[in-house]
Amino acid sequence: MIEVQDVWFGYEGRDVLKGVSFKFDGGVMAIVGPNGSGKTTLVKHLNGLLKPRKGKVIVDGLDTREHTVAELSRIVGYVFQNPETMFFEESVYREVAFGPKNLGLDDDEVERNVQWALEMVGLSGYEDRSPFSLSGGEKQRLAIACILAMRPKYLVLDEPTTGLDGRAVRGLVKVIKGLVEEGHGVILVTHDMELVLELADRVMLLREGRVTFDGPVDEFFSLDLESLGLEKPELLKIAEEAGIGFVRTVDDVARLIT
């Protein structure tokens, strides 16, 4: 369980998070909100990269103030925005092995974790490739594998679809669904409403450092999104025009109109 209790945080004396609270115990939660509302700042608290000025973050019983990022990263894995900037090894294998090696796992365990992580993201067979030679979508999946290889229970993905084309996004959606099936809790920070519709069970809306909505995905999409500067997914607009109510996928639409 991730518990965020009345968290306040600011940069240079300016408050960016103003009393954020929520609990997360699994499934897929999307964190959405305008630019600068504090989404990245909030999720950096979940593995201890940032510590609250006031309030608490507890992950599986550990207070993030009392534990290192390395310890907390075994529970909450954080995949950065623009992950390609973090690659530095000459091969995909070495890149993915870096995290588990750093945790002090033995060679067999490192090998097992790397193979499992690459398989989960559909990059088995890419071990000897240079990370820099991969496509945008493959780089995003490699970044996920690097974090997965440390076997965290929860995964935080910060803007994972930025710069990806439709095919790469579909690959990523498949990866995330696979992780959820394996019992991982996933927190998605995103502006991509199509992704929210397809994947999220729950949506949290941040505005100016405060949670202004936290509820099920269908309730979220019944809000006046335009006034929040967010675009309703095309699929939902079509479903509304056809009078079939809330749907999440094209398959739902097909089922409901036949």
Ligand SMILES: Nc1ncnc2c1ncn2[C@@H]1O[C@H](COP(=O)(O)OP(=O)(O)OP(=O)(O)O)[C@@H](O)[C@H]1O
């Ligand atoms: N290291 C930093 N130093 C100073 N100010 C920062 C720093 N990081 C973020 N900020 C400021 O804090 C506020 C919240 O930023 P944050 O990145 O958390 O928002 P966000 O909701 O993730 O935005 P976006 O959707 O644009 O990624 C912004 O005003 C930003 O300029």
